Amino acid sequence: MAKQFKRETLCVQAGWTPKKGEPRVLPIYQSTTFKYDTSEQMARLFDLEDSGYFYTRLQNPTNDAVAAKIAALEGGVAAMLTSSGQAANFYAIFNICQAGDHFVCSSTIYGGTFNLFGVTMKKLGIDVTFINPDAPEEEISTAFRPNTKALFGETISNPTLDVLDIEKFARIAHSHGVPLIVDNTFPTPINCRPFEWGADIVVHSTSKYMDGHATSVGGAVVDSGNFDWDAYADKFPGLCTPDDSYHGLIYTKAFGKLAYITKATAQLMRDLGSIQSPQNAFLLNLGLETLHLRMPQHCGNAQKVTEYLSKNDKVAWVNYCGLPGNKYYELAQKYMPNGSCGVISFGLKGGREVSIKFMDSLKLAAIVTHVADARTCVLHPASHTHRQLSDEQLLEADIRPDLIRFSVGIENADDIIADIEQALNA
Numbered sequence: 001m002a003k004q005f006k007r008e009t010l011c012v013q014a015g016w017t018p019k020k021g022e023p024r025v026l027p028i029y030q031s032t033t034f035k036y037d038t039s040e041q042m043a044r045l046f047d048l049e050d051s052g053y054f055y056t057r058l059q060n061p062t063n064d065a066v067a068a069k070i071a072a073l074e075g076g077v078a079a080m081l082t083s084s085g086q087a088a089n090f091y092a093i094f095n096i097c098q099a100g101d102h103f104v105c106s107s108t109i110y111g112g113t114f115n116l117f118g119v120t121m122k123k124l125g126i127d128v129t130f131i132n133p134d135a136p137e138e139e140i141s142t143a144f145r146p147n148t149k150a151l152f153g154e155t156i157s158n159p160t161l162d163v164l165d166i167e168k169f170a171r172i173a174h175s176h177g178v179p180l181i182v183d184n185t186f187p188t189p190i191n192c193r194p195f196e197w198g199a200d201i202v203v204h205s206t207s208k209y210m211d212g213h214a215t216s217v218g219g220a221v222v223d224s225g226n227f228d229w230d231a232y233a234d235k236f237p238g239l240c241t242p243d244d245s246y247h248g249l250i251y252t253k254a255f256g257k258l259a260y261i262t263k264a265t266a267q268l269m270r271d272l273g274s275i276q277s278p279q280n281a282f283l284l285n286l287g288l289e290t291l292h293l294r295m296p297q298h299c300g301n302a303q304k305v306t307e308y309l310s311k312n313d314k315v316a317w318v319n320y321c322g323l324p325g326n327k328y329y330e331l332a333q334k335y336m337p338n339g340s341c342g343v344i345s346f347g348l349k350g351g352r353e354v355s356i357k358f359m360d361s362l363k364l365a366a367i368v369t370h371v372a373d374a375r376t377c378v379l380h381p382a383s384h385t386h387r388q389l390s391d392e393q394l395l396e397a398d399i400r401p402d403l404i405r406f407s408v409g410i411e412n413a414d415d416i417i418a419d420i421e422q423a424l425n426a
């Protein structure tokens with residue numbers, strides 16, 4: 001289906017193709033387990049000799065249908081759903097890194113991912129070096145070591161909204177014989193498909209635009225199938241040498257282009273859990289069915305709101321890669337010519353106190369810890385997600401104390417702007 005249909009059609013139809021008499025709508029297989037006729041049939045599943053369902057921690061038909069849709073949208077060969085975006089990022093790295101290994105990561109990434117990589121994974125013996133993504137290739141290359149196993153970045157970083165030069169990152173990763181992993185949460189595959197620019201693995205927090213309605217926390221890992229693990233077999237023993245927990249099976253030999261996702265499912269999901277519930281996968285699928293309609297509305301509204309803000313003399317600064325003159329405007333035009341995302345940030349003259357008063361005066365836009373929702377919402381990182389940091393530390397993290405993160409929804413742009421205007425005047 002991936003090859004023959006365009007994105008809009010994939011959003012609506014990919015993943016679930018019912019046969020005669022089956023439900024037209026993807027059913028929720030709310031079952032932990034699946035029945036077999038003979039003990040032998042089940043045994044073959046446990047040895048990965050047959051494919052089939054036996055326990056939802058490993059695979060579930062509802063989840064698989066939704067994963068297949070996301071894989072088709074990204075142009076990948078396979079995907080795996082996870083219980084959250086955090087789990088997706090952890091699995092994406094842990095599938096190819098073990099204690100003693102190292103990876104390189106853009107320093108402008110989501111705060112949760114920053115903690116996961118910089119603190120929690122360090123405790124597992126996996127080391128990370130954070131680099132400035134805008135640094136020249138030669139400078140970023142100096143962060144690589146013989147035990148480096150991956151390069152990681154976000155297409156549009158949350159909350160700083162930097163745009164990743166994916167081709168540059170892919171060149172650097174491949175020149176060191178490692179895959180490029182890209183978190184594509186903010187643009188979604190409607191606006192950017194990192195595989196087309198050389199990324200090897202894509203991860204998502206599906207909790208954001210993909211679900212789109214703020215109902216279900218979830219994540220996804222997608223494999224392009226393009227990285228040649230066997231060409232660097234000494235770096236990736238987990239994929240290229242026998243797995244003792246499956247009678248010595250070698251993933252690359254047994255599954256070819258599906259090696260990475262099969263290992264993530266058959267080994268990591270088996271051992272660590274963090275599956276997405278079938279109920280949440282069902283809701284995610286409803287979100288995906290309209291993703292192609294919602295993204296242009298988010299982007300169009302964000303464009304209008306940022307154009308309004310940049311002309312208002314109460315506003316100190318506006319950050320949105322869709323605005324000409326923005327530091328990332330050219331990169332955004334290259335990688336996301338049809339629009340980037342609906343998340344913007346800005347600061348008000350008068351600083352932190354004025355920003356807080358403004359937020360409290362908003363009526364339509366709600367103060368919530370969330371972004372990328374159909375409903376316009378707003379957050380002040382210095383008072384909320386990053387409140388433990390001093391003003392000095394905030395600036396180090398590139399988060400100004402007056403920064404308002406504003407997630408523009410799919411309401412009418414005039415109403416969003418009117419709400420901003422009355423709050424600015426309050």
Ligand SMILES: *Cc1c(COP(=O)(O)O)cnc(C)c1O
Pocket residue numbers: 084085086087110112113154157158183185186204205206207208217218219
């Ligand atoms: C929210 C987010 C995550 C974490 O996802 P959860 O679903 O909240 O666990 C990871 N990366 C990015 C870019 C995000 O915005």
